[in-house]
Amino acid sequence: MSAQNPTDTYILTLSCHDTVGIVAAISGQLAKIGGFIVNSQQYADLESGRFFLRIEFQPHGEEFPGSFDELRAGFAPIAQAYNMRWELRPSSHRPKLLIAVSKGSHCLNDLLYRWRTGNLPVEIVGVVSNHPDLRELTEWHGVPYHHLPIGPDTKAAQEAALLSLVEDSGADYLILARYMQVLSPALVERLAGRCINIHHSFLPSFKGARPYARAHERGVKLIGATAHFVTSDLDEGPIIEQDVERVDHRATEHDLVVMGRDIEARVLARAVRWTAEQKVFLNGSRTVVFR
Numbered sequence: 001m002s003a004q005n006p007t008d009t010y011i012l013t014l015s016c017h018d019t020v021g022i023v024a025a026i027s028g029q030l031a032k033i034g035g036f037i038v039n040s041q042q043y044a045d046l047e048s049g050r051f052f053l054r055i056e057f058q059p060h061g062e063e064f065p066g067s068f069d070e071l072r073a074g075f076a077p078i079a080q081a082y083n084m085r086w087e088l089r090p091s092s093h094r095p096k097l098l099i100a101v102s103k104g105s106h107c108l109n110d111l112l113y114r115w116r117t118g119n120l121p122v123e124i125v126g127v128v129s130n131h132p133d134l135r136e137l138t139e140w141h142g143v144p145y146h147h148l149p150i151g152p153d154t155k156a157a158q159e160a161a162l163l164s165l166v167e168d169s170g171a172d173y174l175i176l177a178r179y180m181q182v183l184s185p186a187l188v189e190r191l192a193g194r195c196i197n198i199h200h201s202f203l204p205s206f207k208g209a210r211p212y213a214r215a216h217e218r219g220v221k222l223i224g225a226t227a228h229f230v231t232s233d234l235d236e237g238p239i240i241e242q243d244v245e246r247v248d249h250r251a252t253e254h255d256l257v258v259m260g261r262d263i264e265a266r267v268l269a270r271a272v273r274w275t276a277e278q279k280v281f282l283n284g285s286r287t288v289v290f291r
Contacts, residue, residue: 009038009058011093012075013278014086015288018044018051025078026055033074034061041290045283052281052288056091087278094123095276098171100162100179101129105137107177107198110265111272112141120269121276125169128162130181150181159187166191175272176230178264185232193282195230196275198268200260201242212260216253223247223256225264227271229282238287240271240280 016022023042030037039056065071072088079086101108108127114120127138128146138145146165150158166174176197188195200211201224215223224244231237243263247256274280274289281288 009056009091010035010071010088011091011278012055012057012086012088013053013281014079014084015050015052015281015283016082016084018049019082022051022053022082025082026053026075029074029078030055030057032063033065033071034059034063036060043288043290045288048284050283052283052290054278054290089278094121095172096123096125096170097173097175097272098125098166098169099127099175099177101127101134101177102180103131103133104178104180104261105134106261107265107268108134109137110269111175111177112138112143114269116141120273122272125171126165128165129179130158155184159184163187163190173272173275175268177268182234183230188230188232191230193229196227196240196268196271197230197235197237198225198227198264198271199235200224200264201226201244212256213253216251216256219249220256221247223260223263225260225267227267229287238282238285240274240287240289241267243267 012026014026027037029035035057036059037055037057040054042051042053044051065074068090075086075088078084097111099108099111111120112124115122115124124143126144126146127134128148129135130148130150132147135145135147148158148161165171172194174191174195176195178198183191183195212223222244224242226235226239227241228235228239229237243266245259245263247259251259271280274291279290
């Protein structure tokens with residue numbers, strides 16, 4: 001793989017224990033190889049003692065490595081010296097997504113539309129559902145649809161089939177776009193840091209069915225949505241993005257549902273985009289998001 005295309009850029013992301021010299025080491029290596037920094041964001045978390053960095057750079061000069069392997073090898077000693085978790089990818093890289101959905105189409109439809117129109121930097125490799133309802137919508141976009149029904153005695157087999165789809169498709173992430181099934185702890189562990197969920201932000205006050213109806217009965221004045229990484233703690237994983245809208249006494253239950261669907265769709269799209277652009281870092285029970 002050549003690293004000499006001057007029109008391409010590369011994204012280096014890293015996290016490590018915070019100490020003196022990290023930025024100097026990275027910027028020094030870039031200067032050495034003729035890497036021109038076009039965007040740089042960093043954050044030192046004083047509470048956790050962790051340091052986070054995202055640098056986008058491009059070739060600038062004859063010293064720039066002739067292959068991607070050579071480019072990557074130049075950063076390896078620095079990463080080892082500082083015990084970094086790090087990734088280096090061309091900015092043209094498109095992570096692969098497998099989307100899981102039940103019957104609600106709003107988040108799926110939004111992701112498919114953004115992807116199909118070139119506004120979401122991902123590759124959608126398939127949609128999986130425990131219902132057949134959204135096959136037509138999915139296949140209209142040219143995406144494979146996998147119907148994996150689930151019953152009281154088939155959960156383990158269904159999750160095994162789901163995991164096989166993730167692995168066989170090469171999916172980097174599983175996106176739960178209103179997938180109304182609770183993943184088992186074993187599956188969550190296998191997909192740690194690779195599974196993103198969306199839900200309304202009434203939790204924990206209005207759990208269960210018809211949350212918008214009960215929120216309307218209580219006269220809530222704010223509705224919203226939360227996108228987060230999935231953990232074994234139901235709906236309590238590290239938050240990537242949230243948004244809210246105000247409502248008043250004129251809003252009906254239907255109005256709340258329509259507003260809620262719109263918020264859920266755009267919040268999930270932001271979370272997926274930022275993750276695809278390597279702007280999201282896990283930081284214990286929280287995240288660092290370089291917007």
